[in-house]
Amino acid sequence: MAHYVTTVPSSKTPEEAFAFMSDVRNFAQWDKGIKKVHQVVGDGAGVGSAYDITVKGLGGKDSVFRYVTLECDAPTNFLVKGKNAIFTSVDRVTITPTATGCDVTYDAVLTANLIVWPMNIWLGRIFDKVGAVATRGLTKVLA
Numbered sequence: 001m002a003h004y005v006t007t008v009p010s011s012k013t014p015e016e017a018f019a020f021m022s023d024v025r026n027f028a029q030w031d032k033g034i035k036k037v038h039q040v041v042g043d044g045a046g047v048g049s050a051y052d053i054t055v056k057g058l059g060g061k062d063s064v065f066r067y068v069t070l071e072c073d074a075p076t077n078f079l080v081k082g083k084n085a086i087f088t089s090v091d092r093v094t095i096t097p098t099a100t101g102c103d104v105t106y107d108a109v110l111t112a113n114l115i116v117w118p119m120n121i122w123l124g125r126i127f128d129k130v131g132a133v134a135t136r137g138l139t140k141v142l143a
Contacts (some may be wrong), residue, residue, distance in 0.1 A: 002110045006135040010142035011101040017142060018075035021093045021104060024051045024067055030137030035062060047072050053082060065089065088113055104142055106134070 010017050020026055022045035028034040035054045042049030049069045057063035065082035067089075072078055078093040087110055094105040 003108070005105065005107040006138070007103050007105045008135065008138045008142050009098070009101070010104055012142060014075040014095045014097050014102040017102050017104050018078065018095050020141070021095070022072055022074070022078045024049070024053070024069070024080060027053065030141045031134045032137060033133065045069065045072055086113055087111065104138065106138065
C-alpha cells in the first residue's frame with residue numbers, strides 16, 4: 001500500500017475549487033501521469049458518475065482505471081475509487097475555507113491487488129514521486 005497526501009493553498013473560493021476537483025474529467029489538467037479521461041456514466045460530477053482514466057503504465061504500457069464517485073458533498077468532500085486488474089486507488093479531496101480562498105487536500109491510497117500484492121513493499125517510493133508531480137500541477141491550476 002502507498003499513501004500520498006498533500007495540501008495546496010488556493011485563491012479560489014471553496015465552491016470553485018470543489019467544482020474543478022470533483023469533475024474527474026479535469027484530473028488530466030493537473031496530473032501528468034494521466035493521458036486521458038473519458039466519462040462513461042453520468043454527465044459531470046456526482047455520486048455514481050464513472051470515468052475510464054488512462055494512465056502511463058509501467059514499462060511504457062498504458063493502463064486504464066475505472067473510477068467511480070462514491071461521495072460528493074459540495075463544497076467540502078469528494079471521494080472516488082479507481083480500479084484495474086493490478087491496482088486499486090482511493091482518492092479523497094477535502095476543501096477547507098481560508099481567509100484568502102481555501103486549502104485543497106488530496107489524499108490518495110494506492111494498493112496492489114491480489115497476485116501482485118508483494119508490489120506494495122516498493123509502491124510507496126514510486127507513488128511519492130508521482131504525487132510530487134501531481135502536487136506541482138495542482139498548485140498551478142488552483143493558484
